[in-house]
Amino acid sequence: MHMEIFSGEDYISDLPQSIIETILTKLPLRDAVRTSILSNKWRYKWAALTQLEFDDKCISCTHDRALAESSLVTFVTRFLFLHDGPINRFSLSTAYLQSSPDVDQWLLFLSRKEVKELVFELGEGEWFRAPSCLFLCIKLVRLELVRCELDPPVSFKGFLNLKYLSLQQVLIAPDAVENLISCCPLLESLTLSYFDSLELTIRAPNLKYLILEGEFKDIRLENTPMLVAISIAMYMTDDIAEHFGQSSSCNFDKFLGGVPSLERLIGHIYFTKYMSIGNTLAKTQITYQQLKVIELYQISFEDMKEIMVVLRLIFNAPNLQELHISGSSNASTATEVTDLDFWEKTYPCDFTLERLKIVKMTDISGVPHEMGFIKFLLGNSPVLEFMSITPSVYVTNGRLNMLIELLRLKRASAEAEIIFVQDQV
Numbered sequence: 116m117h118m119e120i121f122s123g124e125d126y127i128s129d130l131p132q133s134i135i136e137t138i139l140t141k142l143p144l145r146d147a148v149r150t151s152i153l154s155n156k157w158r159y160k161w162a163a164l165t166q167l168e169f170d171d172k173c174i175s176c177t178h179d180r181a182l183a184e185s186s187l188v189t190f191v192t193r194f195l196f197l198h199d200g201p202i203n204r205f206s207l208s209t210a211y212l213q214s215s216p217d218v219d220q221w222l223l224f225l226s227r228k229e230v231k232e233l234v235f236e237l238g239e240g241e242w243f244r245a246p247s248c249l250f251l252c253i254k255l256v257r258l259e260l261v262r263c264e265l266d267p268p269v270s271f272k273g274f275l276n277l278k279y280l281s282l283q284q285v286l287i288a289p290d291a292v293e294n295l296i297s298c299c300p301l302l303e304s305l306t307l308s309y310f311d312s313l314e315l316t317i318r319a320p321n322l323k324y325l326i327l328e329g330e331f332k333d334i335r336l337e338n339t340p341m342l343v344a345i346s347i348a349m350y351m352t353d354d355i356a357e358h359f360g361q362s363s364s365c366n367f368d369k370f371l372g373g374v375p376s377l378e379r380l381i382g383h384i385y386f387t388k389y390m391s392i393g394n395t396l397a398k399t400q401i402t403y404q405q406l407k408v409i410e411l412y413q414i415s416f417e418d419m420k421e422i423m424v425v426l427r428l429i430f431n432a433p434n435l436q437e438l439h440i441s442g443s444s445n446a447s448t449a450t451e452v453t454d455l456d457f458w459e460k461t462y463p464c465d466f467t468l469e470r471l472k473i474v475k476m477t478d479i480s481g482v483p484h485e486m487g488f489i490k491f492l493l494g495n496s497p498v499l500e501f502m503s504i505t506p507s508v509y510v511t512n513g514r515l516n517m518l519i520e521l522l523r524l525k526r527a528s529a530e531a532e533i534i535f536v537q538d539q540v
Contacts, residue, residue, distance in 0.1 A: 165203040167194070171210060183211045192217060195224055204257075206234035219246040226251035236261035242286065260285050267291055273298025281306040289313055303341075331389075335369045342374045343405070348383035365393035367424065372400045380428070381410040391420035394427065406432040410439040416484040417443075419457070425488075429468065437473045438492070442485055442507065458487040467495050467527070474502040480510055481517040490524050499528040505536040 174186040187209060205225050212218070218237075225233070230252055236259075237243040243263040250271045257279040265287040277299040282292070283306065296302065296319055303323045307315075310329035317325070318338045327334065328348040336342070367390045371377070382390070409428055415421050429435060474492055479485055493502070504521065506514050518535050526533075 163200045164198075165201055167202060167205050169194075169205075169207045169209070171208075180211060184215075187211055188215065188217045191221065195221060202228040202230050204232035204234075205230050206232075208234065208236040210239050212237050218243070219248060222246055222252070223248045226253075229254040231255060232257040234259040235263065238262065242284075259283075265291070267295055271298070273300070275300065277302055279304045281308075283308040285310075289315065293317070328383075333366075333369075336371070336373055339374055341376055343376055344379040344381075345374070345377065346381040346383075347386055349385040349389055351385045351388075365395075366390050367394040367427065368400055375401055375403070376405055377403050378405045379408040379410075380406065382412065384413045387411055387414050387421040387424045388418070390424045391418070394420065394424055401431065403428075403432045404434060406435060408437040408439075409435060412439075412441040413443050413478075414440060415443045416480075416482050416488065419484075422457075422484060422488070430466070434470050435468060436470050437475075438471060439475045440477070440488075442476070442478045442480055442482075457484070458491050467497055468492070468499075470498060471496040472498055472500045474499065475505075476503065477505040478507045479504055479517070480507045481513050481520075486517075486520060489521065493524050493526045493531065495527055496531070497527045499526070499531040501532050501534070503534040503536055 169187075169191055171183075171187070173190050174183060177183050177186075191207070202225060205221075226248060231254055233249075233252060233255060234257075235243065235245070245260065245263050245265050247266075247268050250267060253274065253276075255274050255277050258274065258277060259279075259281040261283045263285055265282070265285050267287075273295075278301050280296070280299060280302060281304075287295075292307070292313075293316055296305065296317055299319070301321055302319045303321055305317070305319065305322055305324070306326040307313075308326070308328040310331070312330050312332055314333040315331060316335040316337055320338050321341055322339050323341050324344045325339075325342060326346045330350045334347075370390065371380075406428075409432065411425060411428075414425060425440070429438070471492070474496070476485075476489065489502075489504070493499070506517060510517070514537070521533065521535065
């Protein structure tokens, strides 16, 4: 029986444009443009793409930086010149291109296309200075800028539709960044990374996700009732350390005093030290009913003020389910310890962590207050299922004694599995 292998039908070309665009977006833009040679029907299929991702793969590999920059500018300019229809997303990530008048023209073109998402990460030398026409893209829903200078014009009234804002290594005046955030009433996600000596007040009534990384002298959250997740990493300089030492306000209340919907908190290096300024365990403004996960890293268990921050969070998170704690590698078992009866006199005898199921302790040195904290968790967590303890790489001779002491501790949960991790990968 004879079977016809090729019928001559061009099924792919007759697919709906939305499906063709899905296919083309799986390709690098350079290859998407090359589909124009397939047939007359495909000549300008690529020109209707709404998701544009430009990067160094758009041009031929070359060691001549000037040639690469010229080729990329030509490719992007021609692509936009021939583009037909709306552009929802424009992303440009390249090591070749820095400040250029062509970028200004592209942004002006995109503003007229009512672009919804903009991502710019340009160059490795001089920082890209964002042109004022960026602020004409009033339909933006997402804006991501990496390594650039940003100076909003006085006439700028905000991105009224913006929901996602990410500024990484961006030079912008403190009052300008505060105003930018405040002028985005629908903002739901905010990332600020690699800022230096910044004093920042965040006012964002619809903000849900916050990521902060850098040297922060002061952070205040005002009118952020919808926040559900915070991740913060703070770097310490001598200037900031001196500023902390002179502060008399309660950083805990300024930062976490108005986030009743918080579900997840991640605090990296120096976070608990910052939060300990002006903090007292008895002073409580809010109960974090939704807080399920707490991760705190590089806590000094030789600093009672940092311990008080950890306990204040735990005491006011009645539905806590996961706790991740990292100790400080600088801790020393030889350090003179004070307040050895702290754990017996600090927390109420009837206090329990009713829903705590998972505890992970890493970089543990075995100092008395670390062991007291572990004892506190084991003795007051009736539904605990799993606790892993990873000693510091600097603890060698004392590991056996630490393990023996752990085995002696009483557990409120008969189901609790204690894992002592000997080797770190």
